[in-house]
Amino acid sequence: xxxALFILLIFLQGIVLGQLNxxxxxxxxxxxxxxxxxxxxxxxxxTALKQQYFNGELESKKNIPDLSKNxxxxxxxxTKIVLPVPNIKKEKEDSSKTFYGKNIxxxxxxxxxxxxxxxxxxxxxxxxxxDVISVVIWGTSEFSGTFKLDEYGNITPSLVGRIxxxxxxxxxxxxxIKSAFARVxxxxxxxxxxxxxxxxxxxxxxxxxxxxxxxxxIPSINSAFNFLSLAGGVTDLGSLRNxxxxxxxxxxxxxxxxxxxxxxxxxxxxxxxxxxFILVPTMGNVVSAEGVKRPQQFELKxxxxxxxxxxxxxxxxxxxxxxxxxxxRLTNGGVKIIDVEKKDFSTFKLQSGDKISFYEIDESVxxxxxxxxxxxxxxxxxxIQNETLKSLVERSGGxxxxxxxxxxxxxxLNQNGTRDLIRVDLNKMFNSKKPNSSPVxxxxxxxxxxxxxxxxxxxxxxxxxxxxxPNNYPYSNNMLLKDLILIAGGxxxxxxxxxxxxxxxxxxxxxxxxxxxxxxxxxxxxxxELKPYDIVNIRRLPEFSFQQVxxxxxxxKxxxxxxxxxxxxxxxxxIERAGGVTSEAFLEGGYIEREEDxxxxxxxxxxxxxxxxxxxxxxxxxxxxxxxxxxxxxxxxIMGEIGYTAHSKNGDTKISCPYSKNKRAGRYIRNYGGxxxxxxxxxxxxxxxxxxxxxxxxxFGLIRPIVKKGDVIKVExxxxxxxxxxxxxxxxxxxxxxxxxxxxxxxxxWVLAQQINP
Numbered sequence: 001x002x003x004a005l006f007i008l009l010i011f012l013q014g015i016v017l018g019q020l021n022x023x024x025x026x027x028x029x030x031x032x033x034x035x036x037x038x039x040x041x042x043x044x045x046x047t048a049l050k051q052q053y054f055n056g057e058l059e060s061k062k063n064i065p066d067l068s069k070n071x072x073x074x075x076x077x078x079t080k081i082v083l084p085v086p087n088i089k090k091e092k093e094d095s096s097k098t099f100y101g102k103n104i105x106x107x108x109x110x111x112x113x114x115x116x117x118x119x120x121x122x123x124x125x126x127x128x129x130x131d132v133i134s135v136v137i138w139g140t141s142e143f144s145g146t147f148k149l150d151e152y153g154n155i156t157p158s159l160v161g162r163i164x165x166x167x168x169x170x171x172x173x174x175x176x177i178k179s180a181f182a183r184v185x186x187x188x189x190x191x192x193x194x195x196x197x198x199x200x201x202x203x204x205x206x207x208x209x210x211x212x213x214x215x216x217x218i219p220s221i222n223s224a225f226n227f228l229s230l231a232g233g234v235t236d237l238g239s240l241r242n243x244x245x246x247x248x249x250x251x252x253x254x255x256x257x258x259x260x261x262x263x264x265x266x267x268x269x270x271x272x273x274x275x276x277f278i279l280v281p282t283m284g285n286v287v288s289a290e291g292v293k294r295p296q297q298f299e300l301k302x303x304x305x306x307x308x309x310x311x312x313x314x315x316x317x318x319x320x321x322x323x324x325x326x327x328x329r330l331t332n333g334g335v336k337i338i339d340v341e342k343k344d345f346s347t348f349k350l351q352s353g354d355k356i357s358f359y360e361i362d363e364s365v366x367x368x369x370x371x372x373x374x375x376x377x378x379x380x381x382x383x384i385q386n387e388t389l390k391s392l393v394e395r396s397g398g399x400x401x402x403x404x405x406x407x408x409x410x411x412x413l414n415q416n417g418t419r420d421l422i423r424v425d426l427n428k429m430f431n432s433k434k435p436n437s438s439p440v441x442x443x444x445x446x447x448x449x450x451x452x453x454x455x456x457x458x459x460x461x462x463x464x465x466x467x468x469x470p471n472n473y474p475y476s477n478n479m480l481l482k483d484l485i486l487i488a489g490g491x492x493x494x495x496x497x498x499x500x501x502x503x504x505x506x507x508x509x510x511x512x513x514x515x516x517x518x519x520x521x522x523x524x525x526x527x528x529e530l531k532p533y534d535i536v537n538i539r540r541l542p543e544f545s546f547q548q549v550x551x552x553x554x555x556x557k558x559x560x561x562x563x564x565x566x567x568x569x570x571x572x573x574x575i576e577r578a579g580g581v582t583s584e585a586f587l588e589g590g591y592i593e594r595e596e597d598x599x600x601x602x603x604x605x606x607x608x609x610x611x612x613x614x615x616x617x618x619x620x621x622x623x624x625x626x627x628x629x630x631x632x633x634x635x636x637x638i639m640g641e642i643g644y645t646a647h648s649k650n651g652d653t654k655i656s657c658p659y660s661k662n663k664r665a666g667r668y669i670r671n672y673g674g675x676x677x678x679x680x681x682x683x684x685x686x687x688x689x690x691x692x693x694x695x696x697x698x699x700f701g702l703i704r705p706i707v708k709k710g711d712v713i714k715v716e717x718x719x720x721x722x723x724x725x726x727x728x729x730x731x732x733x734x735x736x737x738x739x740x741x742x743x744x745x746x747x748x749x750w751v752l753a754q755q756i757n758p
Contacts, residue, residue, distance in 0.1 A: 099286075100296045100312060101240045101257050105225075105233030121196040121221060123171035126271050128220065129153055130200025133165075135177060139190030143181070146197060159184045170196065196221070204272050206231045208280035209238025224255050224270040224278060238280045241299050248275035258299075258312055287350050289313050291320040291358030300352075306345040309356065320358035328355040369441055371396050374403040374451035383443040390429055390438035392447060404450040405430070410439065411446040419446070459532035463488045466495035466538045481520065481528040484536060496541045497522040503535040543567065550621050552578050554629035555585035569621050571604070572613045575629075581606060586632040586710060589690030592619065593626040601692045630690045633710040634659040636668055640715035641681070643674025653677075665697075665704040665713045676715065684716040 127133075129151050137143040147155035153166020163180050165173045174194045181192060199219035204227050207213050211232025218230065224245055234240060240257040247253070255270050255278075272278075285300045293314030300309060306325060316322035325345065327338040330353050340348045350356070369392065372378045376397025384391075389410065393399065403426075410422040422439065426449070429438050441447070459475035461484060468489030481500070485491060502518040509516070520528050530536075547563040557579025565573075571592070575581065587607030594602050606629060608615045638644070639654040657672035665685050669675060676682050683701025688694050688711065695705040707713065 098296050099236065099240075100294055100298050101261055102234055102236075102238075104257065104261070105229040121170045121199070123169065124271070125170040125196070125221065126273065127153065127165045127168050127170060127173055128200055128273055129166070131196060131220070132198035133173075133177070134195050134197040135181070136193045137181065137185055137187070137190050139186075141185040141187070141190040143185060148198075149200075157181070200274075202272060202274040202276075204274075205277035206280070207277060209235045209282055210280050211235060220272060220274075224272060225260070227272065227278060228280070234280055237282050239283045239299060241284060241301055242281055244279040244281070245270050245272065246277055246279060248273060262311055285350065285352035287352070287354040287356060289356040291317050291360070292356070293317055300350055302349075304350065306340060306348045306350060306356070309350060310345065316358050319360050319363075321361050322358060324358075326357045326359065328357070329353070367443060369443065369445050369447075371447040371449070373447075373449040374400050375449050376400060383441075387441050388438035389424060389441060389447060392441060393449070399426070399449055400451075402451050402453045404452040404455065408450070409448040410441070411448070412442060413444040461530055461532065461534050461536070463536040463538070465536075466492045466540050468492065475530070475532045479530045480526075481522070481530055481536065482526050484530060485538075491538055494541050494544045494546075496539045499539055501537040501539070502528075502530070503537070504531055505533045548623035550574060550623065550625040550627065552627040552629070554590075554627075555582045555631050556580065556629050557582060564621055564623065567620075570613075570618050571621060571627065572609060572615075572618045574621055574627065575609070581610065581629055584631050586630045586690055588708060589630045589710060591628050591692040593628070594622060595624045596622045603691050603693055605691060630710065633690075635710065636672075636707055637712045638668055638673040638715075639712065641677040641679050641717045642669060642715055643677055644672075645674075659707070659709050662706060664706055668707060668713055669715065673713075673715075677717075679717045681716045681718045686714055686716075688712040688714060 127149060129149050132146060132148045133155060134146045135143065135157070145157060147157060149155055149165060152164075154162050154164050156162045157180075160180050160183070163177060165176065168176065177194050178187065178192050181187065185192075199221035201217055202220045203215055203217050205215040206227060210228065211234075213231065216227060216230050218226070224243070228234065228243075243255040243257070245253040245255060253270050283299050285302060286297055287300055287309065288297045289295055289309070292310070293316070294312070296313075298309060298312050310316065323342050325340045325342075325348075327340060327350075329336045329338055329351060367383045368380045369383045369387075370380050371392055375393060376399075378396060381392065381395060389408075399405065405426040408424045408426045410424060411419040412422060413419055424439060460472045461475045461479070462472045463484050464470045467485060468491075470488065473484065473487055481502070491497065498521045500520045500522055502520060504516055504518060506514055506516050549561045549563055551561050552574060553559050556575060559578065562574055562577055581587075585606060587610070588605060590604035590606045592602035592604060594600065602619060604617050604619075604627075605615075606617075609617045612618075635656045636659050637654060637656045639652050642653060642655070644653060644655045655673060657668060660667070665687055669685070683697065685701065685704050686694055686696040687705045687707060689708065690710040697704045
């Protein structure tokens with residue numbers, strides 16, 4: 001069995017380490033599985049190595065460039081190294097379910113350095129074959145050269161001789177180079193600079209719990225962190241505390257990521273050599289936490305305590321109590337709660353599966369006292385033992401002008417959470433000189449100084465009626481009636497100042513509905529004082545109106561617009577004011593167009609009106625009336641359905657003819673209108689007089705009206721007959737049948753009636 005395992009390990013090391021042969025294995029001293037255990041590998045890690053070997057996960061990357069043959073490097077001939085980038089899908093996870101430190105390899109925190117980058121080697125970088133060093137001297141002596149370490153790790157500058165640098169830290173190599181060059185060059189008066197211009201390319205195999213295990217070829221300037229990042233980081237099962245770096249010479253280093261995360265100033269970069277491999281084992285103890293600054297899962301070593309854990313977790317959250325940690329530990333009998341006091345944090349060891357909790361602190365303020373309301377600076381203040389209310393008010397800046405000092409409140413907290421109210425006469429407290437006049441305050445007291453402005457209702461007052469700005473207005477103390485009128489923009493010209501009504505609320509008299517009306521004459525009383533909620537009504541002057549205009553047109557001497565003089569002015573007065581009618585006025589005609597109440601046309605007989613003011617046509621004039629006095633005319637117009645076929649501009653058939661005294665409308669139609677038209681309704685002839693009257697034909701249209709001067713004769717057309725349709729045609733067969741049925745029914749009814757009454 002041991003021989004078979006030994007052969008397996010030889011093949012495993014040959015594939016993983018790439019360039020190592022059987023003699024290398026022997027140099028490592030690995031002859032059995034126990035040798036690997038002595039190197040620090042656990043059984044599970046050795047099993048993982050064997051599984052990865054049989055699954056083909058340890059195949060070396062091919063086509064690795066060999067730079068060892070070049071004595072000096074020409075930058076133009078540098079071979080580009082392609083770095084495989086694992087395809088890692090990033091998902092946003094709950095912080096309480098993530099592992100602390102594992103995202104360092106996958107979120108861009110670790111940068112892979114290439115030789116195309118400007119290399120700045122750290123002081124603990126280990127030199128080896130393939131590294132290229134540049135040396136520059138300036139000052140009294142000058143020198144510049146680039147040297148590649150040969151297979152033995154030596155450089156050989158001219159004049160200086162061979163310098164062995166293999167396995168040296170870069171900081172030590174700088175001192176060795178300076179000492180060697182000082183034997184040839186004057187470095188007392190010159191300065192020397194030694195830098196790495198090209199880092200050797202090494203092959204390193206990564207196995208265990210990483211996303212993409214395999215062999216990677218990158219410049220050796222990259223540390224173990226860079227290699228792990230290149231492999232996609234550690235898996236969810238992988239350890240961050242016990243990463244093994246197995247060197248080709250058999251030495252084993254351990255990489256603790258937590259140590260780097262919490263103390264990055266301490267150099268712990270593990271630099272590798274060609275043929276090394278990195279083993280990431282599974283996690284050890286895992287704990288979770290709440291109430292800490294990093295509420296995540298953590299991997300702990302077996303000897304680490306609660307204090308060590310708090311360093312990784314960033315300490316206890318500011319909102320939580322740090323005096324006690326509450327541990328939920330899973331045992332065979334169930335979950336057990338362990339409370340650990342702060343003094344025991346450094347000795348209490350955690351176990352895998354522990355859940356650490358720190359409880360939140362009650363945010364209630366313990367040593368406060370509050371003052372609110374009408375003081376200069378209300379708010380929370382620190383409690384001072386035996387402080388009086390007067391002292392606290394003074395600390396808060398004192399009361400303001402609007403403070404209500406007749407009473408103040410103190411709300412005192414009881415043990416059951418309720419509060420008692422304590423009343424204080426603030427006037428008495430401030431004016432008294434006795435030391436005990438002000439009550440002593442206790443912690444958590446709340447003091448309230450009332451604002452008198454907030455206790456008063458915003459009183460209003462209203463003015464309505466004949467003022468320029470009727471509205472509600474804020475009430476002010478000592479406001480007079482004349483002040484309110486002035487605020488409202490003053491009264492209008494038609495306001496009656498002898499009768500101003502004030503409707504006042506009387507809160508003391510409920511029997512009369514609390515409202516009383518006060519009548520004020522402003523001409524005799526201009527200092528009337530108002531009260532809140534008063535309603536002031538400014539009335540209009542009785543029967544007052546501004547100028548109201550009527551128009552008179554036609555046959556008067558002075559046609560135009562006239563203002564009505566009083567409410568009783570009549571038509572006769574208006575015609576007289578217009579100079580009377582002219583000699584051409586048609587005394588039998590005239591009319592008024594009245595807009596008021598939509599009356600419309602009002603008939604006038606001017607002749608009757610002129611003869612007597614008592615004429616029934618002497619109407620009272622209304623605003624906006626238009627009075628028409630027509631001109632006498634000896635022309636008669638005929639229109640409508642007449643034989644005359646000429647049309648006026650508006651489309652009507654119309655003809656005018658001379659007036660003949662006492663002739664009826666039919667004569668004018670026959671003599672001047674060409675007779676009746678074919679569609680004329682001969683019995684519907686009427687006459688329109690100049691005063692708007694309409695006179696119709698009488699005695700079934702046979703006696704037509706007598707025509708007067710200026711009349712218009714109108715002949716109406718017949719109504720168009722509706723065309724007969726199938727619906728309105730009479731069905732005589734159905735009519736006769738229906739009639740027969742009705743007659744038969746009546747006859748039957750009559751016979752029955754005769755039999756009942758013989």
